[in-house]
Amino acid sequence: MASLKPASPQTVYQLKITLKNIRPPIWRRIQVLSSTTLQQLHLIVQEVMGWDNYHMHSWTIAGIDYGQPQPEFNVRSEKTVKLSQVVKGEKSKFFYTYDFGDSWEHEILVEKELPSTPDTNYPVCITGKRACPPEDCGGSWGYAELLEIISDPSHPEYEERMEWVGESFNPDTFDINEVNQRLREFQ
Template sequence: MSRQIFQLKVSLVGTRPSVWRRVLVPGGYTLDRVHRVVQHAMGWRDCHLHSFEIDGRQYGEPDPDGELAVRDELDVRLDAVVGKGDRFQYVYDFGDWWEHDLLVEDVCAADPDERYPVCPVGERACPPEGIGGPAGHAVLLAALADPEHPERRTMRDWAGPGFDPAAFDATRATTLLRRFC
């Protein structure tokens, strides 16, 4: 039997214009590997907590104190909890609350000549870590677009001189996915 590949569209909720990626991942990946795929495809640095919500259930790293009812993402395979047409959520950084909508666009047989995971396409740069969630991202974009914006210098310094909100490099994202996922 051939491996199943899940085509996921990962969209960052609350950003305008939209920040999104399309990734192809093996259905046998556990949710902790899907977490790493989202991190590297989007451009996050994986320095905050995260969780998945699928059909009303929370998945993530178990709480050592047992206070949060989170199922261990290491124990759950992607193909066991979602199928073609399903949507689920991934939240990264509970302070900034970066919510990602994941849509299973397709499920197909693996191409024997392809290495997975892969990110063939996406749009726009991932917001900088710690910018303040979607509202902070909107301020950043407004400040970068307006030379007279009162927060332009602060926002440029925060984002870094090389930050281009319109930029996305699918080849680089795929390289990172293959190296770290």
């Protein structure tokens, strides 16, 4: 009788996703399988950051743009490109832009390459800081203005902006349990 060799563990990339041009920083640390496609990673980033996936996006990796294919703009399809094909190892960086109007730029750092473990479901968020800005708030400049307004109840636009973001919005809050609950749809 032939014995079955156990499947070798797949590589896991530990990624730190940082929203650029925001202080204090908004970031997430996640672990994903190396077989994750850029299209899948787009959906994962949407969930972990807290975006609503209303807008177009693109990736820039080693000078090549990926996303919805647009040959006239030299944008390659993200559908079948796996992370293992574009990640150049630990400490490499690539970029994700969401909402070309607000231009939310994310830097993604490959912090570690790890073997997968059988008791972990991937993708998983392992930590993060601060809430994602609301959709359509005007990019990093508009978000800074929004934070200034909602921190001052005497500001003439305070009531209107609080109604827009909701009373429960707290820019310093990050709920890892909620994020991982949403990520279960990928497992």
